Amino acid sequence: MVILSKMQLPATPVFQRPPDLAYAASEQPPGIVLFGLALQHAATALALIAYVLATAKISGLSPDDTRSMITATIIGMALATFFQSWGGRLGSGMLIVHIPSPLLIVLVGMTAAKYGLGGLVALGLANGLAALGAGYLVPRLRPLLPPTVAGVVVCVAGLSLITPAVTHLTGFQPGSGLNSGDMLAGGGALAVITALSIWGSRRIKLFALLAGLVTGVVLAAGIGQLGGLAALANTPVFGLPSIPIPVFQVDPGLLLAVIILALMTQLDTFGTIVLMHKMEDSNWKRPDMRLVAGGIKANALGNLLGAWLGAYPSATSSANLALCHISRSTSRYIGLATAAVLMLFAFLPQVSLALTLIPTAVIGAVEIYAAAYLVVSGIELIASRALDSRGIFMVGLAFVAGLGVMLMPDIALLAPESIQFLTTNGIIVAGFAAIVLNMLFRLGISQRAACTLDTTSGSLPLTQQVVDFVESQGAIWSARRDAVRRAAQAALEASEAIQASGAERKLFEIRGHFDEFNLNIELLYHGPALVFDADRTSSPANLLDIDDDAFTTALDQALSGVSHTLLKRLADKLSSGTQGDHSYLRLHFEH
DSSP states (O other), X not given: OHHHHHOOOOOOOOOOOOTTOSBOTTOOOOHHHHHHHHHHHHHHHHHTTHHHXXXXXXXXXXXXXXXXXXXXXXXXXXHHHHXXXXXXXXXXXXXXXXXXXXXXXXXXXXXXXXXXXXXXXXXXXXXXXXXXXXXXXXXXXXXXXXXXXXXXXXXXXXXXXXXXXXXXXXXXXXXXXXXXXXXXXXXXXXXXHHHHHHHSOHHHHXXXXXXXXXXXXXXXXXXXXXXXXXXXXXXXXXXXXXXXXXXXXXXXXXXXXXXXXXXXXXXXXXXXXXXXXXXXXXTOOSOOHHHHHHXXXXXXXXXXXXXXXXXXXXXXXXXXXXXXXXXXXXXXXXXXXXXXXXXXXXXXXXXXXXXXXXXXXXXHHHHHHHHHHHHHHHHHHXXXXXXXXXXXXXXXXXXXXXXXXXXXXXXXXXXXXXXXXXXXXXXXXXXXXXXXXXXXXXXXXXXXXXXXXXOSTTSOOHHHHHHHHHHHHHHHTTOBHHHHHHHHHHHHHHHHHHHHTOTTOEEEEEEEEXXXXXXXXXXXXXXXXXXXXXXXXXXXXXXXXXXXXXXXXXXXXXXXXXXXXXXHHHOSEEEEEEETXXXXXXXXXXX
16 A cells, blocks of 8 residues: 555546545545555455356356456456546546446357357457447547436436345345245345445544445355355465456347447446546536546446456446445545456455355345446436436436337347347446437537517516526526526526616617536617626715716616626626617526
8 A cells, every 4th residue: 555655646527525525536545444445445345256157157157267258357357447537548537437238148148159269359359449448439429328318328327226136135036936045135235325325423434334244244154055165165365367268250130239338438438437526526517528438438448448357347337336335435545446446356266255245135126226326426417407308308218218119128228239238238228218318309500599589568577587597598508507697687687787887778679608617698679788896985875975967877887786796796707888779787607
């Protein structure tokens, strides 16, 4: 841990630190805390080596080949986690831990069964190169990936965890009912994790997950459900992966499937990085595409290097994301320490195998916590933007598509066999649907809008028309809710100030302009330009001391000062002037 304190990490964007964080990205925890958190992250990630074991069973690998693939996979996970935490040009610079990708079990199993571990070299290279290309492409796709799309992906990812999480925790099997032992171990672990996360002190929260895991393991051992210990005796203490002979003559259709799936998997990476950024920055407004691109590149580099060892491809871990939320710690140093622990465990098969023996019910408890966190976080991302009918239908239909294939998996089997590996995954279907619908529904939407105000008798008050315009256009543009609210309040105050300044000033039009970083509102009116002077020489207290001729002027000046103060508080920039035969008042809001 001393080595970490001497590391000069690449600079990352400066965020506004949330007050409830125990350790932010650039802060290094004390040695014991750092090691404890790193151990929790490593244990959580290694418990999901079960995906690799499932693949080995599908492909019929020998015990030696299985151990070699596990070792290579953990090395790939360690490298990707290191790149993520290191940042700079290699990663996102955030605490993001990698696990074996659950989406590739079947494809990797098919490849290993037909070509052996050498076939995983070609598969891993195809996966890594596709992700690397996505890392360079994503920063140019900001309009296609607004927070609402990220929210759909994150929320559906949480919903997709519910079925396996509940199954794992309860031990439910069709025809055999619930397993009371699993429910005791998993329920005990979940209760401890939840209780310590809510009521524990700041230091206790750091180890809430570890305490829950220990509780679950102890309960499982107490009722005789801690199995697999005999396998440790037949496992060597130290081991190296056997570097396979690469096989590049892999079925092109299989590689194409891996490439497409790798591209779609980056939606999950995108959602993970957005959530970590949001957790790290109390002033979060939108996805930082540079961070997203860096995170995708880290995933690609880890898979590219691990491929030469015959590793199973890795992806970002939502369970470790939940651990960051539990411990309120997002330090990059924890990520670097986690990578070091993973790398150490990669060469200690007994230790890594012991961690994979954590009862499934206890892992289910962690999955339930992660599912709850992801669902709520996804809803928050969606709700951060104002939505009109387009946004509502985009989110709603994307949810229907994703949940549809999750709840009715037979529908996915109606798709051509060549793409069924995509249609059976609810996260990919929902994310793809959200992107396509967002593109479709945004067609015809201009970044500029104008509305001529109706001054005829019987029409809505001008102030109401102004507020309605700002709110409706804000929803059409999917602007941030707080920015739309401030803009509506400022436009209301500005319109009232113009109307109250004298009969010679008459509002006749309101205009708006929006891009992802700026929201501008412009009020047009006939009459002389309204001058806002922040430096007042008169105040309401001395208005009674001046003569009648100067009273009106002084009152207008005082009222103008009140309006100026309010507008300056609401808008980030205020300007007024004359243009042609009319005057304008412009309000600028940083978005």
